Structure formats: structure tokens, C-alpha cells
Amino acid sequence: MMRSVRGAFLAATMLAGLSITASAQAADSIKVGGLATLEGAFTVLGQDGLRGLELALKEANYTAGGKKIELVKGSSDATPDSAIRAARKLVEQDKVDILVGPLSGDEGVAMRDFAKTHPNVTFINGSSAAQDTTLRSPAPNFYRFNTDGVQWAAGLGDYSAKTKGYKRVVTVAEDYGFPYSQVMGFMLEFCKAGGKVADKFWVPIGNKDFSSIIAKIPDNIDAIYVALGGADATNFLTQYEQSGGDKPMIAGSITVDQTVLGAKGKRRSYLIGTPSAGPIADTWDDAKWKQFVADYKKAFPDGLPSPSLFAHAYYLAGKAMVEGLNEVKGDLGDGEKKFQAALAKLTMDTPTGKVSLDKNRQAIADIFLTEVVEGPNNTLMNKVVKVIPQVNQTMGMDEAEFMKLGPASRDNPECR
Template sequence: MLRKLKTGLTWWIPLGVAALGIGLASGPAGAAEELRIGFVAPMTGIFAQIGKDMSNGFQMYVDEVGGNFAGAKVKFILEDGQGKPPINVRKAEKLVRQDNVQMFIGGLLASTGYALAPVSTRLKTVYIPSIAAADDLTQREASKYPYVVRTGWTSSQPNHPFGAWACEQGYKKVVTVGADYAFGYEVIGGFQKTFEDCGGKVIQKIWPPLGTKDFGPFIPTIKDDADAIFTLMVGPMSLQFPKQLAAAGIKKPVLGGGTSYDEFVLPSMGDEVIGHVSALQYSAALDTPRNAAFVKKYREKYGKVPSYYSESNYTTAQMIHEVMKKTGGKWPGAEKFVELLASVQLDSVRGPVRLDEMRNPVHNIYIRKVEKKKMHGYGEDELWNTVIKTYPNVSQFWTYKKADFLKQPVYSRTFPPCKYCE
């Protein structure tokens, strides 16, 4: 049986799920018996499937524990941010002022993270960026956002070790092709920083607009003398770029930011991406019992392989649960909650996770190679991000001293400068 609930959008949700508290809550916020969690994700538009992966990951964990965090009934209130910063802000304000949530989670693009963090400060409400990876939320601007605790990652974090790895493979010259917005700048900036620190050269930087479908104006400009191409694509761009690159006959090695080959889009890709290498803190092909069980449960529940968007929000729910265990299911107040969440350490689906002093995760970074094979007991050959190297306990500052790292500007379209470009 189904019933119609409104959570900013109109959703059809099984009554059994609503009974667990995953739906629109009503009445005043409970101090002990009820934990009201707002969630802003793109549920319509070009990023809608990512939004579903985000909310599905969180809801799956809540379902697993019976909708109850250490005695606190979870009320999960979902709002559609459409991937647009101004709409994200309005929805977050609505969640706090009208729905009386004790925290809000979400935001997809780095730009939405930068937009949502000031809301948390202004309204003195916990904000958990589970996906929004904007570097400065937990770096140069962290002191402005005392209610922000990140459970995901910074954009540059996986790409610092990735740049070092590229040097180890003998690559000398790389062309970067990345979506022209904050996330693209920070991902490519992190790679460029470490790649050039170990002797490599970025010889060209190409910036297609976010949402580009036709890469015809960009692919022919890729310099012939590059050893490899580093790409950062998001959403549908991830599907189109490698197809068009292959169609153009370019056979250079391709490296990519993690979202370029995330499991959100990987099943829709073809053999053209086999051999492409990326870096991220999660892979559905991670060969551990904990991840194998997670992939099996998620696939049974939602009919697809979990993406990093799913895992990050599943782990976020787990971390919130750990805090509520410490408080006996009682809401401790925003300041204390931030303190407790920042102290959580756990063995999660992605591996060991803890937070640094600026409230950003320290976790493994996996170098992943796209392969077609059987995995986790499934009988058919499928595309998987096979882990070929693990960098343990990677912080947002990589091997740099924090003070020195924070003296440099945030990665941008112009930093690091393309000093080897012609």
C-alpha cells in the first residue's frame, strides 16, 4: 500500500517506510525521542539520479536500524535543491525555520556547499556536507562555519596522491580537461599541484562549461605531445566525454577525478573506458567483506550498484548514529553535536574514517582502474573500478604541513597557474 507524502516534492513512499519516520514529520521537534534530519539533494533536473543515490544511501542505513538512532526516532525530511545554489539555500532555510530540523545534510556541487555553509552559521544549525566537496569549507574559511562537519571529502583530497601516482607511472606531460566551475578547479588543482611538485608538467588546461554535451570544440585542441589526459566530468558529462574522445581516435592514457567514472554512470559506459584510471575514497569494487555486504544489500534494495554518492550518505547516517549512541538518543545541542561528530572514528564501508581538527575526513584514497569482470559473486562481466593501489589515512593537506598549505590560495581557474602552457 502506498500513500502520498510531501517533502518539498511529491513522493510516493511505502507506508512501512513512513512508519519508520522517513517522511514528512509534524509537530514540534522532540528533545529526546525524535531526531529531525533535513536533506537537500537534486531530485529533479540533470542531477536527479545522483540525488536519488544520495537519499537512498542515507535511507538504507536508517532502514537497517529500524528508523531509530539509540532511542531517537528518525524523521527524514527531503527537499529538492535542483543542483542550484539559491534553491538549496531556500530549502535549507525552510527546513530549519519551518520543519525545525536539528541538522541538515546535502548539497551536491561545490558551489552549493559554499552557499549552504553560511546558512548553518546564520541559523546556528548543524550542516553536514556529505557530498559537497568545496575545499575551503574545512580549510581557509572553516572558522566562519563552526556548525559544519564534513563526512565526505574535499575536492582536491583524492587528487593529491593521484598526482604523485601519475609521476610514478612515468607521465611527464599532462593535458587537463575539466568542468568549468569550483569543483573542477579544485580537483584539477590538487592533481596539478602534486604532479608538478614531483617533476611533471601540466601543458594545457581546457575548461568545457558544466553540462556540456558536445565536446567537439574541445577535443581537437588537445595537444599531441601530452603523455596522458586528466579529466574531471560530472553527471551526464562523464558519459559523453569518453565516448567522444574514443570516437575522435585519441588513444592516450586517460586519468580522471573520481566522479568521472563513479558507479552512478559506470554501468552506462562502454568498453571505451576500460583502462581509464581514477582516484576516490570509495569504489564499489573494494574487496572487503563489509563493502561486499553493502553492495549486495544496496543492489537488492535499489536494483543497481551503489555509487560513492550512496556510500557517503550511508556512512553519514552511521556516523550520526554513533553520536546518538554517545548521548543515549538525546539531542545534545548543536555545539555539542559538532564536537561529538568530529570525534567519531569508525570502520566504514569505505574503510577507516576519522576527522581532522578542521572537521574533514581522514581516510583511504583508492587508485581505481576500470575493468570488465565478475565481482562480488555476480555472474556477469560488468565494468568495475578495480582498486590497484591504496593510499592510507590521507588528509585534506596530503603530506604538506597544514600551515604552509593554508597559506596558498584555494585552487581556482588560475591557481596553480599553468606555467608550462604555451
């Protein structure tokens, strides 16, 4: 008796779960899946990513190519399998026509492989930025309108070595695809400019206690290159400070973004002067960027003080999707082939300048070299030092030569 009651209870909960997800699809609407990390260490980033996508859709009044757009959200926790589980649900159960996402590096690599198994669905990357997602064995129906982790580091290595005068650094980064890309991008220039990377520390994603890594950081270095995101970056910085560490920081693209600058607590004076590079710069003095920030703030009064890199990347994805759909007048027949061809040819005018795709459907766009300064009202912000125009995936190098460097990994590249 007890057993059957329990069984009925289980069945009831499962049914309740299903009825929420399965909603009817109207005939002339387009269903779009929005996938981001709404759980785990990257929750804030995921929330902001979806704000970017919603902003792009809101601007288009939730219509594109004459059809209504219906957004279904999915959540992952930055692990590849959670992303695939969520994507599978969106594609196979909710039957979305287009999937926008995922957010994090390794999720992107997994999504590329998943995309190959669903050729009739178009995948537009959210903000994931591991280089291999589009550089090695790319999926024909996977489009990335944001630049990747290697591209994001354009200018940073050079600036650290030449202007800041750092000669010997160590790196601290999370142990997965995106930070590998970031460290590689930084080292390409830094090593060429004569810098040395004494050691590289890779920490498991979501790790909270960095004290043993900090104990291993040698004293004879000039700076630490840190590529950690969200909660992880905050934790590392606190513990580094508490242990009496005072070496200046060189930051990865997501280390000192709005989520960290806006984090509560005291860290201001240490952060000032930290160089970084990435696809956006909060305080860029440009009319279109300012308009974008104003639109974001108006649409999401309880959002971050300024759109994060994730909101920006998802916004680009959403905007590309809307423009592509407009081009083909919402025609997604024939396995979405027309729509995909339109996406591949798209050249967008965005808040951060021109964005176009290369032959691997990977974005070529401007990169911003920034430094943390104190802004008005006691806020910290990233001030633009330099804009590096139209950075491509091979960092301006010859493609064959770049491919010879091999994929970014724990031990590649090296320059001790």
C-alpha cells in the first residue's frame, strides 16, 4: 500500500513537471530557446545573458520576418552535460526552431557537437568563448556572433609587458576550455614581447577555497594574470588579500566585469590600475554604446549597473537572429537553410562596432583594451585604453601558422 502511494506521488510530480514545459505552439510564430546558466556559480551572469537576449527581442517587438517570436528559457549550471540536457529538452520537447546559448566555454564545445545531430535547427551561440567551438571541426548550423576567449585577449599581453612593464607573471584560471583560450590569447603577445609565465595554476570550476593555490604563488613575480569568473573571482581576490598578497593583477575578460566591480565589500584600491581586455568596455565614449547601456537600464531597472559581457553577447545573438529572420521573411522551411545562409552573410552594425562572420561562422569584431579606474559616485569602471579593430580568430596570424600552435590546453602554450 505504502509503495503504491509513493509511486502515485512520483508520477504526479513528473506530470506536473511536464505540463509546465509542454505549451502549445501557434502556427505562425517562431519558437526560440534561450539557454543560460541560471544555476550554480554563474547564476548572475546567466541572468544577465538572458536580459541581453530579451533586450534584442524587445527592440524588435518580439516579431521578426512578420512572425511572432516566442521565447522559452532553459537553464544549465555551466557543466557540458547540464547544457546538453537543457538543449535536448528545448529542441526535442519544446520543439524550438532556433536555440540561443549556451553561456560557458565547455558548454559551447558540447553544444557544437549536439548541433551536428540536429541539422534542421539553427544554433546561435550565447556567450560561450572557447576557441575550439568554431575553430576545430565546427558544426555547419552553429553560429557565433561573439568573439572568442583568445580574441578577447587582443592587446593585453603587449600592454602588460610594454606599458605596465611586467616581465614575470603566473596565471590563475579555471580548469576548462574558456580560460585555456584566455591564457593562450594573453601569452601569444606577452611571450612575444619577452615576458615569462613562471607557472600556471588551474583550479576546478566553482572551487571556493583558493588558499592552497595562493600558498603556491611564488614571490619573485611582477603580477598575476587572473581569469576567473563571477563568484570565483570574488573569492580568490578576498583570500589573496587576506593572506597578505599584494602583486598587481592582470585580468581576464570576465574577471573584473560588472559583477565583480559591483560586488559588495572593500577591494577598490587594489583593483584600480588592473588592465584587462574583452569584447566590451563599460565606459566607452561612443554614442551607440551609450544608447545600448541606456536601453538596457530602461528595460531592466533591477539589472546590473551596466550590461555585462554576457548581456552583450546574448544581445548580439538575438539581434543577429532578428536580422536574419527579417532577411528571409521568417521562412524557416527546407531545414532552415535559407535562414542559415542569411546568417552566414550577415554584417551587423552593433553597439560595439561592426560584426561579421568568417568561413567557420565565427565573429570578427573590435576588442577593447581597458584599465580599471575610479568613476563618479565611488564606483569602479573599466576605462578604454585602446580599441583594437576587427580582430579575427587567428589574431591576425596566418591561419596555417596559427593552427600549428595547437589547441589551447593546460600546458599549451608555454614560455617559462
